[in-house]
Amino acid sequence: MGANAKRVFVASKLPKHTGVSAWVAMLPPRSEKPRLEGSVTADVVVIGAGFAGLSAARRISEIDPSIRVALLEAGVVGEGAAGRNSGFIIDLPHEVSSDDYGGDSMSNSKEAIFIGRRAIGLASAIAAEQGWSHDIFDPCGRYSVAITDEGDQHLVTYAAQLAKLGEKHRLLDAREISEVTGAHSYTSALFTPGTVIVQPAAYIRGVADSLRHPIAVYERTPAIAFESMRQGWLVKTPQGSIRCDKIILANNGHAESFGFFKGRLLHIFTYASMTQEFDPSRLPGDRKWAATPALPMGTSVRRIPGQGGDRILIRSRYTYHAGQVVGEGSLKRAGALHDRKFGTRFPNLGDIRMEYRWAGAMAVTWNAVPAFGEIERGVFAACGCNGVGASKATASGIAAAELVLGDSSELTEIYRRFDAPKALPPQPFTAIGAKANLAFREWMAGAE
Template sequence: MGKTFRARRLPAHGVKAGWAALLPSRKPTPELDRAITADVVVIGAGFAGLAAATRLTELDPSLSVAVIDADVVGNGASGRNSGFLIDLPHDISSGNFGVDAATKSRNEITVARSAIQLYTRLAHTNGWDKDVFDPCGKYSVAMTDAGKEHLAAYSSKLKALGEPHQLLDAAAIADVTGTRSFKSGLFTPGAAMIQPVALVRGIADSFEGSSVTLFERTPALSIETSWCGCAVKTPKGEIRADKVILATNGHAESFGFGRGELLHVFTYASLTEPFDPSVLGGLRKWGATPAAPMGTTVRRINGAEGDRILIRSRYSYNASIEVGSSSMKGASKLHDRKFADRFPELRNLKFQFRWAGAMALTWNTVPLFGELEDRIFSACACNGIGGTKATAAGIAAAELVIGHRSALREIFQAFDKPQKLPPRPLVEVGVRFNLAMREWRAGRE
């Protein structure tokens, strides 16, 4: 007997992200306005959904794949990412894979590098320049003595794993960043930097003429299953398919999946107006994550109109999967302070764009992955590292649907199921307190 899963709410992403504002306008693909059939329908055209569609057609070019998104490509969480594809764990000893620490770390690296390898292939195939995808590595930076000690300890763990890296003293990291605010840095060469909206648009546009059909501004209103397949209903049409891949991250809960298991957390970013590159030394293009996990991420990007600085900091719990104006104002004030602390010579520079992006976390930091119901597969719950983890989940979900075995698929299938959360009032108090404490501990970082 079949089941019906109706969407209780649709995504509301808020103000446009700065990444999209920097790009020329793009004409979206048409919305679905009729009944069609496909072998697989992918709901969500972000990192996970686009990766799933790409991998499906890599494995079987004869498959017909329909991808639908409630918004336009790039306006969702993937286009609000700060643009880091990180290949190494933030904390080598973190997480719980049920195996020893070294194997756990290796699994995390396999997950991340599978995503970066996919984008490397797509960049080569589609001729993307380094403004879209740049395998240039990244830095971690320390503002405090405690942060400096953390980077030194992290360096020791990387050395034990045989991972290449370089510790930088204050003078060396100043040569990179153009500011003397940082006490030390650590460079890891395997990460990539992206313009996230340009990247997801590039994948979407590459589907033209292939067996993948994309429909934007086409929200899924319901998913119906039966013995003969699935029917995904939209405002003006319907897709009948053998299988469904749900790539909606936290909005899986909107269909009833992961209910009582997902934590909806937002992070915030601000991007400055352009400035004359001569007023700040160092490299004109770099990205740095903080020594403390809940600290402040910084990027410098360059363009024809000048250079810009991106600041990402602040986390908030928003069970409604929407952000209010008060949260944006609070994050903006914090960004102003973080920017002035790091770039005192630019303290009069104004921020031009500010935005928020959603993450979906689970209590035990595992994805919501696999066949949730007959014919419905999930690649959701990025746990805060969407660029790589969501992409890898999409790849693994496609391999699961098609029956293709790989080390990546085995890693995802070995994850525990998401743990049930405590009652909602306790969750709200606990998560908000936990986020506040972690940010307090990060301090200047």
């Protein structure tokens, strides 16, 4: 292909979501932004209004408020993958990788912490500016909870490594964590104060609605294709088009739908269920808390207070779907697991049923690096969150905005040092390996 030949990228599929996210269902109906109709121009088009895309748009406006941004959301803001998140904006890495914790391991963890805290910094600035309540944005910290001897030991080891990093933390015994959760199933816990807990759908809606001219948000407006022009790009939507200089792909796994990162993204889905409301007096302890598992691939739990009663969220189970679509059968099987996890942790709530169940997508790379950077002249990616999407996707959006505008920072320097996503084995070996790996890691997590 010649240097001046037209480059055309057409979406092979659009996002599809399985199940109803409780976070969306608990909110009033959204007052949607309009669809794009007709032809418009912009300096930058951002594809995807999740954590990455919204953060990119916000950061662009901070660097240069005059830049015209068109932000395209295929569906309704807050109802995509971001609004299916469990709402942990985490500042610390889940894992630390070395027993002696020196050299590269220490450096990598400090970089991971910087990434998480840069994301929290941007989110905190928006929350303060908008005056959000703790129902939407709560810098309350989180608990990592154990339910087995192996989980207990992991927390002790992790606490020692946090001490070497100089990070604040507090270990809790079974009695202490029971006083927080009202559950007698947890054997120990580790509290870290830096995590922010959000109502993810309300957060995403709020960030979108905080953006001001010359940023334009278009809902129910998927980008179905884009093609190069003599100068810049033409982005096509079902009822319109946008001429622009640059594009930021902030659509995570669906970057592959446009032909990018082919064979380099693993499409993983995780699942959550949320109970019906129950009388808060039935469960002692704090009415609001959030916990991640001591071991990877375990069970995250949140207690959410409300005017009509409290609810419990259970998140567990991971599955691989190359086609980026989850069937009802997968959701049903995950729901059965959630019921067992809930019953084990809260036996005194045995008559409380799950009201909502849903699946959420994430994109993972083999070498756990983001799918990031300039992937075509004037086209930039902020994809491949590798889990912890609220933190990593936010940071990737910030870094992409800075890269697009040539604004160098410590964050962009970290992102420049990441390797490219590693190529996956050909199918069916990727599918076989991914499914086997997920099954093994869930087995290793055991009761956690």
